[in-house]
Amino acid sequence: MVHFLEVPFMNYDIVIIGASFSGLTLAHHLPSHLKILIIDRKKTLDYFIESTGLITQATHDLFANFIEVDKFIPNRITTISVIAPDFKKTFFSSTQEPWIYSTDTPNLIKEMEMKLPKNVELRIQNNFQGYSLNEKENYPLKIQFTSTKNNASQKNNFVRAKFLVGADGSRSTVAKSNPKLSKNKHFLAGWEKVFYGDILLGKEPKNTVYHFWFGEFSLGYGGWLSPTLIEKKPAFRIGLAKLAKDARDLKKINNFIKILLDKNMIQINEKKEILSFASMVPIGGPLKNIYDKHTLLIGDAAGFCGPFAADGIKGSLVSGIVASKLLTQLLEGNKKALYNFHKEIEKYNKLMTYYRKQLLYRFIWNRMKSNRTFHAMFDAIAREKDHFLDQFCDSKDKNKSLMQVVLKWRNIPLLIRYGLFLCWDILNRSTFDSKNVRD
Ligand SMILES: Cc1cc2nc3c(=O)[nH]c(=O)nc-3n(C[C@H](O)[C@H](O)[C@H](O)COP(=O)(O)OP(=O)(O)OC[C@H]3O[C@@H](n4cnc5c(N)ncnc54)[C@H](O)[C@@H]3O)c2cc1C
Known part of the structure; x- marks a missing residue:
């Protein structure tokens, strides 16, 4: 029985924190019988999209399945x-x-908002604070958020849900509020x-x-x-x-x-x-522990972003689509549905393998410290300029790699020169680091 002063909480199947690429994609793909709430702290969703918004053909095609993306490609x-x-x-x-x-990113996000299905409720200007869990309830999560509207009292609001998704970006508050989930560190x-x-x-x-x-x-x-x-x-x-x-x-x-x-x-x-x-x-690559019984991270919050190229829109879309499929199975009773999350991501043109390759490039690039080394690398790649983009083209879509572009016999002298400069940078790392701090 509800106490006469107590306002009953609204119940949702899934609450999504973050209404940007990953959260909106998930909301678009969940089945219509589920009751969904999506929360974002922004004033309007098209206000400050923190992205250049460059997308590859495969990402374009993922968008095209649910949005008229071509209207937003200048x-x-x-x-x-x-x-x-x-x-x-x-x-x-x-x-x-x-x-x-290139995309007209604010209007693309606006379109994703306007076309949200009817079973999805969006609340903006609300900041997720945390949640508590009571396994005995039908809706075991009690989710807390506060209004970010000007002049709004900092009163806490609550809803109840069966499942919580953190689509709230690289420094996810959802990840921080659950010790079992991994957090981005790099x-x-x-x-x-x-x-x-x-x-x-x-x-x-x-x-x-x-x-x-x-x-x-x-x-x-x-x-x-x-x-x-x-x-x-x-x-x-x-x-x-x-x-x-x-x-x-x-x-x-x-x-x-x-x-x-x-x-x-x-x-x-x-x-x-x-x-x-x-x-x-x-840029640390996909995180290991991205879910537990009642929570899941997607998009940047789960590290689905190229550690070298810093491209995260594809990972946001793919993880939103995969999450929609697996969460539906979970809510239908398949308790192990999320076990295969990373395997499902790999099915999209080996996206997990792409991230692993990107971690290697990031490792090398982080050790390049001097202009001399960057010039040496430039010289090796410039030599392959006629086919650089052909080969590199949509590398995450077609499994091509930067290595394939430059690793050729005729480039060996340039690569040896680059390798020597790189070794010198690694040996002199501390000198460069302290110089960089002084600058
Ligand atoms: C400068 C820059 C340029 C980039 N350029 C590209 C590019 O050209 N191509 C590419 O593929 N990728 C690019 N990226 C990366 C790409 O933008 C991200 O990978 C992508 O935006 C991640 O989407 P997301 O939905 O996971 O998170 P985000 O886009 O970060 O969205 C998170 C959402 O959660 C909301 N939120 C956060 N915390 C809370 C809270 N506590 N309560 C309520 N709401 C909350 C935020 O308001 C935001 O709307 C770029 C990134 C940057 C920084």
């Missing part, structure tokens, strides 16, 4: 340009078919700014993405430049990422923008940026 990218640390050496590599697509810190303007480098800047191998300027990742359209006006996204331990150096993004302006590689049409955001990308 640029079809057929070319990659790699720029060496001195900003002088550059190579371009192209394919016939689009290599990747991150890249990324900062991206979006401007109205034009890219002036190369023949087809509207179909090109640019990767800047900065070497000492940005150890851990590098910089990128990607064309887009905002409100039908030409725009571009420019970003810088570094290992999280060097996050305070991210302000160098302003130096980066200034260098590109000075070198006439970009033109900014309106002084102020349209958008600016910084966020953490998990």
